[in-house]
Amino acid sequence: MSLLRLESLSRSFGGVKAVNGVSFEVEPGQLYGVIGPNGAGKTTLFNLITGLIRPDSGSVVLEGVETTRKSPEQIARLGIARTYQTIRLFDTMTVRENVMVGGHIGLSYNLLDVFTARSRYRQAERALFKRVDGLLQTVGLEHRAEDEAGALSYGEQRRLELARALAAQPSLLMLDEPAAGMNTREAIDLSNLLRQLVAAGGLTVLIIEHNVKLMMGLCDRIAVMNFGEKLAEGLPSEVRRNASVVEAYLGKSE
Amino acid sequence: MQIVLDFFGSYGYLIYLLAQNSVLALSVYITLMAGQLSLASIGFMAIGAYSSALLSMNAGLPYPFSLVFAALIAGSVALLIGGPILRLKGVYLAITTVGFGELMRFIALNWDYTGGAMGLSGIPAATETWHVFAFLLLLIFGFHQLRRSRHGRALVAIGRDEMAARSMGIPTTRYKVSAFVAGAMMASVTGSFAAHHTNYLSPSEFSFSTAVLVLMYAVFGGLGSHWGPVLGAIVLTLLPEMFRFLQDWRMIIYGMSVLIVVIFLPDGLLEIRKLFRRKKDRVAHAASIMESPKA
C-alpha cells in the first residue's frame, strides 16, 4: 500500500486553476521530489495535502485513510509534518521550545498532571527534552538551544523548522523548499541528512525544491509540475530526458 | 466597614487592590498568550460579583461555595460564547468582548433583581485580603507550571502562528476557548472577592474604562511571562498612590509616566531584563523553561 496517494486533486482560486487534476503515489521510505517553475502550484499542492485548504475535487489518501476533508490538526495527528516556504517559526519562543511544540502530539499528560507535577508529566517532559536535544544536535543547533528563534540566521531557522517537524515523529515529512538560500555545502549536508533519516527507517519524505541538481541527486522519484498540472513523473533519469519537461523548465537549475 | 478602612488609611485597601488587579491582569494575560485580545474580564468579573452576592444573600450559600458557583456560572457563559466569538481576530474580537462587558453592565443596571442603578448592598462581608493573595499565588504557580507544559507551549504557539500550530496537531479552537474560560473564571473569582469585601456592588464598577485599564496593566508589564502582568498591575496600582502628594497633578503625571515608559519599553517592563543580557542572547520573553525537571 502506498503511503500517500493523490487522485486528481484540483483547486481553483477565482478562476485560476492552481492545481489541476494532479495524481501520484508515494511509497513508504521513498524520497519523492516535486519540481516545477514558480507558480506551478507546488505549495498549493502541499497545502491541499496538509489540510490548510480544501480541494475542489479529487482526494488525498494517507496510509489507506482518506484525509481529503480533514482539518490540519487531524492530518498532523495521522502522521504528516511539514516545513514552509516562508519560514513559520514561533519567533518569540526559544529554539528548544519550538522543537518541543513539534513534539506536542506525542505527549499525553493532562493539565491536572501538570498542576500536581505528577511523575507522568515530569517523565514525559524529560523524555521529550532529551529527544529534542538529539534533534537539535542532528541539525546542528544545539549551541543555540536557549536563543530566541527570531534571532537566528535564515539558514539556522530553516534547520530549526526541520528539527521541529521531525519532533512530531511523522511517517511523512513534507518539506517546502528546504534548501532555499543555502549554499552548495549546506545543500549537500541537507541531502545527506535526509538520506540518513530515511535510511534509518520509518520516514518518507516529500520535497518541493527549485534546486534541480540537488533533487536529481537525492530523490528516488520526481514529479514535475507546471501551470497546476503534472507534466511528468518517474525516475530522475527518466524525467531529465522527458521532452516537455526540458522544454518547460530545465535549464533554470540553481 | 468602609469608614473603618478609610480610617486605617488607604493602605489596607491598597494592598487588597494590588492582589485584585494582579489577578485581573492575569485573566487578560491567559487569553493574550493565545493571541486573543479579550476585554471581557470585566464582564466576567461582574458575573462573579453579582452571582456570588445574590447566591449568598438570597440562597444563603456560604462564602466559599458562592465563589465556586459563581465561577462555574461565569465559566459556562464563557464556554457558550467562546466558540463563536473566538473566530474573530484582533480588534474585532476586542470590540466584541467590550460589547459583552457592556451587555453585562447593562443587565446589572436595568434588572431589579441585581438592584439596578442602586446596586446591591448588605452583601455579607467575608473576604480577607489574604484570600485574594492566596488565590494570586495559586495562579502564579499555575502559570509557572503551565509554561513548562505542552499546554502552555501550545498556547504561545497559537498566539504566534495559529495555522502553523494547527499543522502540528494542536486543536487550536479548543485551546483558545479553554484559555477564554480560564480567564473568565479568574475574573469571576476576583469579582466575587470584591463583592464580599466591600459589601456593596454597583454596575458602574464594571465599565469599559476599567476593562481597558486591566489590559493596560498586562501590556505595560510585558507579555513575555506571567510576571509581566503582575508587575504591571502592581506598578500601575501603586503609582497613583505614590503620586498622591501631587494632588490634582496626580493623574496627569501618572499618564505621562505611563506614556514615557511605554515609549522606551514598548514590550513592557519585563524588557528591562534585556539590558542585563549579553547582546547575543537577548530573549524578549520568558526565561528559559527547561532547567532540568526536578526528579
Add this chain to the structure above:
Amino acid sequence: MLTQQIINALSQGAFYALFAAGLTLIFGVLDILNMAHGAVFMWGAMISWYLMSVLGVHFGFALLIAIVFCGIMGLLLEFTAFRPLRGRSTGHLPPLVSSLALSIVLVHVAEKVFGTRVVRYPEDAVPFAKYVEIGDAQISMLQAVLMLVALVLMGALWFMVARTRLGRSIRALQENPKVARLMGVDVDRTITWMFVIASVMAGIAGVFLGVAYNSASPYMGHWVDLKGFAVIILGGMGSIPGALIGGLLIAFAEIGTVVFLSSDYRDAAVFVVLMGMLLLKPSGLLGSSREVRA
C-alpha cells in the same frame, strides 16, 4: 413625530460619522485603535465652550480656533504617542497603551483647566437657534448645519483619499506599508497628515455636539470613544463611506430604540447591532473580508 425622529437620527448620525471618519482612517492604515480620539473631541468642545462662554467669542470664530487647536493636538498625538513606537515595536498593543496614557493626561489636564463640572454654553452663543418646519417636524439650523458640514467634510475626505496624492499615499499604506515606503511614499508625513485631519474632524464633532446638547465636560469623550469603535466596525474598518453609513445606522438604531422601546435600552441597541454585524459580516458593511477571521 416620526419625521422629527428621523431628522434627529440624521443629525446624530452625522456627528457620529464625523467622529468615526478619522478613527477609521487611522485604523485602516495603522491597524491600531487611537484611544485618544475621544479626548481630542472633548477638547474641541471644551475649547469652543471656553471661547464662547468665557471670552464671548462668536460661534464661527470659536469653531475655527477649535479646528486649529485640534489640528495641533493631532500633531501632539502623532509625535508623542505613535511615532516613537513606529520604529521600535511590532504589534498593536503598545500604541493602544500609549494613546490610552495620553488620553488620561488630556482628560485630567482638561479637568484642571476647565474644572470637573458639566458646563453650559451661553444662551445667545449659538446663532442657529432658528428652526425650519418640515411637515409636523422641526429641523433646527444647528442640525441642518451639522448635517451639511458632515456631508461636505466626509465628501471632501473621500475625495481626498480617492483623488489626491496624499490620498494615494494613504491607500498605498493601507495596502502594504513596506512596499509603499519602497515606492517613495513619505510614511511619516502621510501619517502625520492623517492624524491632523482625523483630529480636526473629531474637534468639529465635539464643538457641534457640545453646542447641540448645550453641555460639555472633560468626561464627554468617553462614551463617544465606544460608539466610535462600534461605528467603524459596522461601516468597515478603513472605509470613509462606511463611517457615514455606520454612523447613521447606529444613530437610527439608538433613536429607534428610544422611540419604540425605552430610553433605558439606548446604549444596548448599539451593541446589539454591532453583535449582529459581527456575526453576519464581520468586516462591516463596506469593509474587505481579509484579516477578520482567525
